[in-house]
Each structure stands twice: as structure tokens, then as C-alpha cells.
Amino acid sequence: MISLTEAEREFFAAELSLHETKYVAGTNVRQQSGFGRDEHDWRRYRRPIADAIHKSGSFLDIGCANGLLMESVVAWAAEGGHVIEPYGLDISAKLAGLARERLVAWRDRIFVGNALLWNPPRRFDFVRTEIAKALASRVRV
Numbered sequence: 001m002i003s004l005t006e007a008e009r010e011f012f013a014a015e016l017s018l019h020e021t022k023y024v025a026g027t028n029v030r031q032q033s034g035f036g037r038d039e040h041d042w043r044r045y046r047r048p049i050a051d052a053i054h055k056s057g058s059f060l061d062i063g064c065a066n067g068l069l070m071e072s073v074v075a076w077a078a079e080g081g082h083v084i085e086p087y088g089l090d091i092s093a094k095l096a097g098l099a100r101e102r103l104v105a106w107r108d109r110i111f112v113g114n115a116l117l118w119n120p121p122r123r124f125d126f127v128r129t130e131i132a133k134a135l136a137s138r139v140r141v
Contacts, residue, residue: 002117012091012114020094023065032098033068042072049128050076056083057125062115064088067099069128070106087124089113 004012019034026032030042037045050073053059059077061070070086077084088110090096100107111118115129 004114004116008116016091019065020092023092023095024098029066029068029102032066032095034063034065035068042068046072047076049073050080053077053080053082053084053126055125058085058087058122059126060087060089060120060124060128062089062127062129064090064099064110065092065095067103067106067110070099071103073128084126085109087111089115089118091115 023032023034030037030039035042035045046069049069053073056077059070059073061067061073064070067086067088070088074084074086086106086109088096088099088106090099090110090112091114093112096110096112099110103110111121
């Protein structure tokens, strides 16, 4: 079983506090997703994630916040003829709660946990994350 070092525990506690404070206070869906720019830039910076999808399948967004990227990837992949089953994981119960409120049909696909310690319920065809490089080698998906 993987366990976190004290430095990793401190890192994740600080990230959790920062994200909950900043994202929950957001006044629009992009800000609550951790993105501070407009709709045009949302598409410009996030669409390449969906462009990498080359077939129908499952998609896990690690650090899903309010689920906006899950929702966007489903729509963008559909433009390319691909059907995506979205899943989300967030370290924050508050942010996962926002996602479950927004995306009621997918609420059972949104999990709370730390990707380094989380035991996924299944394998995923596509996974997106921004976990720090120093920690990324320990992710189990």
C-alpha cells in the first residue's frame, strides 16, 4: 500500500485549501473549475484534451473540480463522432459536490480521493491530470 510522505501530506493539504477557497468562491462555471479566463480561452486551452481522443470510451478527469472539463470533453468528442463516458476524481469533497450538483446524471461517476492513494473502480481509456511531476510517477490508474 502506498503512503504519503509528510511533505506530500502538506502539499495536498495546502492544495486542497487553496482550491476549495478559490474555486468555490468563483462566480462562473469556469472559475469554479479553476480557470480564470473567458469561454473562448476555455475552448482554446482545453479543447486539445478532447482532440487527443481517437475512439469512443471512458474518460477520467483527475482533479475534476466542478466537472466542467468532463462535460466539455463529452461534447467536443461527440463533434468527432466519439461517445465518451465521463468520470471525475477530486481530492475535495466540496468540489466533487459542486460537480455532482451540476452533473446529476453522472453523480455516481464523481469520486473523492487522492489519485496517489485511490483505488479506481475500473480501468479508463483516457485519463487527464495535472498532478505535479514529482508525484506523477506514483499515480495508479
